Amino acid sequence: MWDPHVCLRLWQVPTWKEDGNTNTQLSSFPPTNVFSFLHYQFINPFHPLSSSLSFLCYIKYKPQKGSLIQLQFKFPQPHFISSTLIPRMAKAEENVYTLASVREDLIRQEDTIVYGLIERAKFPSNSHTYDEKYAQIPGFYGSLVEFVVKNTEDVQAKAGRYTNPEENPFFPENLPPSSVPSYPFSQFLHPGAASININKSVWKMYLRDLLPLLATSGDDGNYAQTAAADLSLLQAISRRIHYGKFVAEVKFRDAPQDYEPLIRAKDREGLMKLLTFTSVEETVRKRVEKKATVFGQEVSLDSDNDGNGKSKFDPTVASRLYKNWVIPLTKEVQVEYLLRRVD
Numbered sequence: 001m002w003d004p005h006v007c008l009r010l011w012q013v014p015t016w017k018e019d020g021n022t023n024t025q026l027s028s029f030p031p032t033n034v035f036s037f038l039h040y041q042f043i044n045p046f047h048p049l050s051s052s053l054s055f056l057c058y059i060k061y062k063p064q065k066g067s068l069i070q071l072q073f074k075f076p077q078p079h080f081i082s083s084t085l086i087p088r089m090a091k092a093e094e095n096v097y098t099l100a101s102v103r104e105d106l107i108r109q110e111d112t113i114v115y116g117l118i119e120r121a122k123f124p125s126n127s128h129t130y131d132e133k134y135a136q137i138p139g140f141y142g143s144l145v146e147f148v149v150k151n152t153e154d155v156q157a158k159a160g161r162y163t164n165p166e167e168n169p170f171f172p173e174n175l176p177p178s179s180v181p182s183y184p185f186s187q188f189l190h191p192g193a194a195s196i197n198i199n200k201s202v203w204k205m206y207l208r209d210l211l212p213l214l215a216t217s218g219d220d221g222n223y224a225q226t227a228a229a230d231l232s233l234l235q236a237i238s239r240r241i242h243y244g245k246f247v248a249e250v251k252f253r254d255a256p257q258d259y260e261p262l263i264r265a266k267d268r269e270g271l272m273k274l275l276t277f278t279s280v281e282e283t284v285r286k287r288v289e290k291k292a293t294v295f296g297q298e299v300s301l302d303s304d305n306d307g308n309g310k311s312k313f314d315p316t317v318a319s320r321l322y323k324n325w326v327i328p329l330t331k332e333v334q335v336e337y338l339l340r341r342v343d
């Protein structure tokens with residue numbers, strides 16, 4: 001059933017609020033023998049992009065790419081919305097995601113995280129960055145890092161960042177919708193994926209556990225630059241952890257017969273066991289530490305002095321970050337995703 005030929009995405013469908021519910025009224029689809037409406041689906045009403053609701057409409061037959069379809073709404077006044085059909089990614093394209101390819105992507109993401117660690121380690125702890133009482137920004141209650149992250153996410157949401165299913169905001173509440181033309185990102189994930197966002201745990205872990213390991217104590221006054229480094233690193237870690245959705249989908253497709261009974265039984269422990277590959281985790285930790293050692297070393301043109309024993313940060317912080325938090329949280333995302341997979 002979940003394999004329509006095309007989908008029609010409408011962002012900002014007109015809605016109204018009643019009794020705390022968001023409503024919309026679709027009065028008709030154009031009577032045509034080409035388009036046959038299968039069902040529509042709210043995509044994550046809590047999603048930051050939905051200042052109003054969004055729809056995915058599935059069309060049964062294969063209309064021409066780019067055909068125009070009109071939907072009629074009764075609210076706020078009778079009117080039509082037109083949209084061109086966006087073809088779903090072709091099957092061949094969807095299969096770009098394999099266990100090997102998602103693992104390759106995770107390996108590339110390690111580079112971004114290690115560079116992020118190096119950039120943040122450039123600054124001392126700069127505790128004022130995290131102090132709600134310090135910032136005192138008119139019209140904003142919160143720390144400087146919150147201010148930078150919230151406002152950057154606001155701008156990036158308008159620029160379309162969160163229309164990519166690989167991206168998850170830290171402050172999804174009240175984010176504006178994208179203002180740019182939409183891109184037909186692959187519909188590889190099950191729609192339940194959109195409701196998974198564990199950035200609250202990522203944020204807590206970052207401030208409470210990672211920063212004390214990474215930053216030397218001290219204050220150099222570069223609070224805005226520190227917050228900017230935090231933002232890049234937080235986004236890289238979040239992206240990596242939420243990539244677990246893609247890993248889980250690939251694993252499910254490779255062995256639905258193994259996953260389905262556990263999902264139906266809501267057996268978290270069983271799922272965790274099934275999706276875990278301890279030898280892969282071991283390799284990941286070792287490789288990350290090696291990358292941290294190599295990327296963090298001083299480089300000089302005099303090859304005798306290369307490395308010089310000096311490092312921009314302690315490389316074991318990178319492997320500890322992965323062992324204690326990144327890998328466990330990625331697996332948590334996988335379990336959460338799988339539990340929604342057969343809804």
Ligand SMILES: C=C(O[C@@H]1C=C(C(=O)O)C=C[C@H]1O)C(=O)O
Nearest residue numbers: 247275276277280281284327330
């Ligand atoms: C991501 C995967 O799932 C699990 C999590 C891993 C990780 O976060 O690096 C590694 C192996 C698995 O235990 C995977 O199988 O590649």
